[in-house]
Structure formats: structure tokens, C-alpha cells
Amino acid sequence: MPAEIKAGQVIAEMPFGYSNILKISGDTAGLKTAGDIFVDVACTDYPINASLVSLNKSRVASFLKRFPFIEEGQLAQVNFFQQTDGALREKAITMFHGLVVTFRPRQTVENAKKEVVKLEDIVKTGTPVSIEKPATANKKDSATTDLERYYASKPRKFQSGKWYILVGRGGIASMDRDTPKKNPLDSFITRDPKDALEEGLINKSEYKEFKGSSAIRIYYPHWVSEEKLMPKKPIKVTEKPAVAINISGIPDSTILKILDRTKWEKATIVGDVTGSMYKYTAQLLLWVKTNPIGSSAKNFVFYNDGDNMPDKDKKLGRTGGIYYKTCNTYAEVEALMRGTMLKGGGGDFPENNIEALITAEKAFPSSEFQVMIADNWAAIKDKVLWGQLTKPVRVVVCGATEFNVNIDYLNLARKTNGSVHLMESDLYNLSGLKEGEVLKVGKNTFVVKNGVFVETGYDLTDK
Known part of the structure; x- marks a missing residue:
């Protein structure tokens, strides 16, 4: 339940396990001129994994019954929030149940x-x-800014509370020709083409392309944490007003x-x-x-x-x-x-x-x-x-x-x-x-x- 009820918002409190309205508060007058309406239905996951579909539909129906001038077509979105920290009935009963309704006025000239x-x-x-700014201020090192621009185009993933960036080249290079310039972020292994095929590291078409090479280098892109790639190095600079x-x-x-x-x-x-x-x-x-x-x-x-x-x-x-x-x-x-x-x-x-x-x-x-x-x-x-x-x-x-x-x-x-x-x-x-x-x-x-x-x-x- 919101700590503060704002204009364009109505709260309908309901008892645990039931759909009757105990208390209505908020901008009920504004509902008469509302355009699209967005409804958040708050319930508790008790009993755990129980189906609450019927109960939640009844809660929305109770709200529409209380305000009959609202057309069902005005409900632009209905979200269902299952609070998962009410595993015990004693705690679940004390939690908020009901509707948080948000709306904007119907648009007119x-x-x-x-x-x-x-x-x-x-x-x-x-x-x-x-x-006037202070004479000196912390600012990102220009090299860090350049790195941010460079890595902005790389794939990312969020895992275990950190962002990771996919770095390093991919592909295959023959050791008999000019291999790509070394990069500290590259990850690769070197194999005889036939061994690479037998180990499942390359497919038949790739083997056909490189079978004449004495050895090949196989590159693998890999994930590296953002903080390792772009360490923060603030520097002192003079700022203008x-x-x-x-x-x-x-x-x-x-x-x-x-x-x-x-x-x-x-x-x-x-x-x-x-x-x-x-x-x-x-x-x-x-x-x-x-x-x-x-x-x-x-x-x-x-x-x-x-x-x-x-x-x-x-x-x-x-x-x-x-x-x-x-x-x-x-x-x-x-x-x-x-x-x-x-x-x-x-x-x-x-x-x-x-x-x-x-x-x-x-x-x-x-x-x-x-x-x-x-x-x-x-x-x-x-x-x-x-x-x-x-x-x-x-x-x-x-x-x-x-x-x-x-x-x-x-x-x-x-x-x-x-x-x-x-x-x-x-x-x-x-x-x-x-x-x-x-x-x-x-x-x-x-x-x-x-x-x-x-x-x-x-x-x-x-x-």
C-alpha cells in the first residue's frame, strides 16, 4: 500500500481471503472524469501456491460495483501482486489486501x-x-569515458547483482597465416584441425576450410564483469561556472x-x-x-x-x-x-x-x-x-x-x-x-x- 495517496489514486482495502470492501480512500471524485484506469490487486501467497484467480477477479468486480459509472472497458491494465512473505496465516492476515487504483483524467480540449x-x-x-561551482570537482577520466562508449555496443547480462559484458573476438584463424593481433581480452585454444574436428570444436565445413593448416587458433567470446573492464578513476578538474x-x-x-x-x-x-x-x-x-x-x-x-x-x-x-x-x-x-x-x-x-x-x-x-x-x-x-x-x-x-x-x-x-x-x-x-x-x-x-x-x-x- 502506498505510504501517501496522491491525486488520481484510490485505495480499496479488503479483508484477507474476501472481496468485500472495508474502506475506500483517495481521489474518488476524480473517478467520475477518469480516462483509462490501472488497477493493482494485492493479495498474499497463502496457502502457498494456492490459486487466487477467482478471489482477485471478485475483488475487481466489487470495485466496479461500488463505482457503477466506471465501464469495464476503462480498465486499461490489471496487475496482480502476490506477497510471498506471508507464509504463516497469522502474518498474512496483517498484510494489505485490496486494490490500488491509479487513473488520469479523460482527455479533452x-x-x-x-x-x-x-x-x-x-x-x-x-x-x-x-x-558558481567549486574550483575543483571529481570527473571521469577521459579514458574511462571512451571505454564506456566502446562497451556500450557490446552484449550485456545481469547476474548475481553485477553487470557482465561479452568481450573477446570469435572465429578461427590459421597459424600458417598472419594471426590477429593479440588482445588481452581474447580467449583461445590452439589445435590441429583434425583434432579440433574430433573434439567437436569445429564443424565439417570449418575443417574443410582449414584442413591444410598445420594448426588453428579457435577464439571464444567470454563474459567479464563491468567493474573489471571499467574501473572508476575520478580525476580532479577545474570547472567553469x-x-x-x-x-x-x-x-x-x-x-x-x-x-x-x-x-x-x-x-x-x-x-x-x-x-x-x-x-x-x-x-x-x-x-x-x-x-x-x-x-x-x-x-x-x-x-x-x-x-x-x-x-x-x-x-x-x-x-x-x-x-x-x-x-x-x-x-x-x-x-x-x-x-x-x-x-x-x-x-x-x-x-x-x-x-x-x-x-x-x-x-x-x-x-x-x-x-x-x-x-x-x-x-x-x-x-x-x-x-x-x-x-x-x-x-x-x-x-x-x-x-x-x-x-x-x-x-x-x-x-x-x-x-x-x-x-x-x-x-x-x-x-x-x-x-x-x-x-x-x-x-x-x-x-x-x-x-x-x-x-x-x-x-x-x-x-
Whole structure:
């Protein structure tokens, strides 16, 4: 149960083993104008491994019965959380059971206007000011930074609390010719070609290619821990006065932290400006204010999922509501964003993300990759089109928690050889994870199955 109930959130407490509502608290008035609704059902794994499907469905039904004006079609997502530390009945009874309901207002033209005003207030509150930095500060050694860039393209895996990177060349080389230059990260064995075939180290076609060699060298890529490959070596440097953003008065700082940490250069920025994204897109404007146009980004694409087109009329790949421009001033970026917001609020929550990315690729073909400012609440509507993307997508996920990173964005990054970026972490080389390998993000666990990420559950005991 959340420590603090926020606007757009309702808590329905229920007894252990039953679906009747004991207590309702939170923003119940807001439910009357809610758009899509997201429900987290909390239960306890007691008796262990017992099926709780029927009970949990009854709990959702009780909530809908209490608020009859809510249509079942508004339930955009229902998650079930089984608390595993209630093995004893005495403890299970004391734990929270019931629903945590989160929602956003139904999007209208009037809401869009209000959100533009809120966006302007946030930008005004966080307007950058010059600050004096100390004469010296810790900074990464340039060699370490170069290593990070180099290894960013290598496959990674997360195991036993550490990140590992796949290093070293693969393949076969004849010892009778010029062998590859030695690299301390290479791992290899030397064999007579016939012995290698008999030991199963090479196949018949490889033996046919190298059978005339007196000996061959067989290279094997291998996993090495990230901390061994990139030891942290901070150095002292003199810093110039810098520009800082006042984040104490703004409701969220996810985008500011990610963009400051990643320091991407000359990227195309593709931003979702549909309903309730204003507190994130305001941060993008603040970031543009502190970074000269052109040094970090000047190509911007904003989309609103159809310019208020009725949901029933939206066609995959032809939904529209996408506006783009090469901007030379902050004012141009702000005007493009405001104009896109006022033309539509999104309607249904799944968005036309891929259509926007395809548009961006065509509009700005010289960009090496795209940075997508994405709404974690909104699933990708047009996933069927992502095979048309040809450039990596670096997804900045807004509104994610340790329980609910949207799997669509993990798979988008995997499909495009891109990356996913959260408030406190960056997930690179998702495409390097092999079938059956596991990815843990916060308390979520995902496994690669048939080439895509599949959610396997939550670790509620992980503190």
C-alpha cells in the first residue's frame, strides 16, 4: 500500500481471503472524469501456491460495483501482486489486501489547455540560473569515458547483482597465416584441425576450410564483469561556472536527470505530448534552455495520437497528430510543443509511437539514433510497424515505478538495438540478451522468450 495517496489514486482495502470492501480512500471524485484506469490487486501467497484467480477477479468486480459509472472497458491494465512473505496465516492476515487504483483524467480540449498552463508554470519555476561551482570537482577520466562508449555496443547480462559484458573476438584463424593481433581480452585454444574436428570444436565445413593448416587458433567470446573492464578513476578538474535548474519546485525530474546523465549529442528527440505528460515535457523545455540548440539536439518531433480524432477512426500508421521541425531557438521548440498539445490530447491511452518514430526517420535521415520521451502508462498501439524502424531508439520512460516498467518499451529497445532509461538506471544492449536470459528491472523480472521480453513476476521481498 502506498505510504501517501496522491491525486488520481484510490485505495480499496479488503479483508484477507474476501472481496468485500472495508474502506475506500483517495481521489474518488476524480473517478467520475477518469480516462483509462490501472488497477493493482494485492493479495498474499497463502496457502502457498494456492490459486487466487477467482478471489482477485471478485475483488475487481466489487470495485466496479461500488463505482457503477466506471465501464469495464476503462480498465486499461490489471496487475496482480502476490506477497510471498506471508507464509504463516497469522502474518498474512496483517498484510494489505485490496486494490490500488491509479487513473488520469479523460482527455479533452479543455484539459489540454489547462495542461499547457501547468507546463508553463513548471518551466517558469525551474528556469535555469547561473551558479558558481567549486574550483575543483571529481570527473571521469577521459579514458574511462571512451571505454564506456566502446562497451556500450557490446552484449550485456545481469547476474548475481553485477553487470557482465561479452568481450573477446570469435572465429578461427590459421597459424600458417598472419594471426590477429593479440588482445588481452581474447580467449583461445590452439589445435590441429583434425583434432579440433574430433573434439567437436569445429564443424565439417570449418575443417574443410582449414584442413591444410598445420594448426588453428579457435577464439571464444567470454563474459567479464563491468567493474573489471571499467574501473572508476575520478580525476580532479577545474570547472567553469555552470547553469543549474531549480528542481525543488517542479513535480518530477526524471527527464532532467536522464538527459544530464547520458549527454547525447545531435539526436532527434521524439516526444509524446498527450494527456498528463506536461510535467515531463516541461523538463525537456528546461533542458533545452540549458543546452545550446544544435549541440545536443535541434530536430524535434512531437505527437498527440491523432489530433483529437475519434478512437474508432484511428488507423495504424495513419493516425497522424505528428509535428516536426529543425529548431534553431528555444522559442521554436516551445511553440512546436505547445501547438501539438493544443491540437489533441490522445484519446485512448495506447499511442502511435512507431508512426512517430518512422516519421522522424524520414524527416531527419542524418540522425544516428532517436530519443523517445515515452509515457510508461501508454502501451504502444502500432507495434506491428516497428519492423520498419532502421535506427536505434533510446527510450526515456516517464512515470515508471519499481513495479511497472512498461514491457513494450523494453521490447522496442531490443528490436531496434537501442536502450531504456529510467530515473536511476540505464539499460543498454537489451538486444544482446539471448533466449532464456533474465532481465531484472526494479522489482520486475523479465525473460527472453521467442525473441522478446516476457514478464515473469515481481519480487516483493526485495528491499
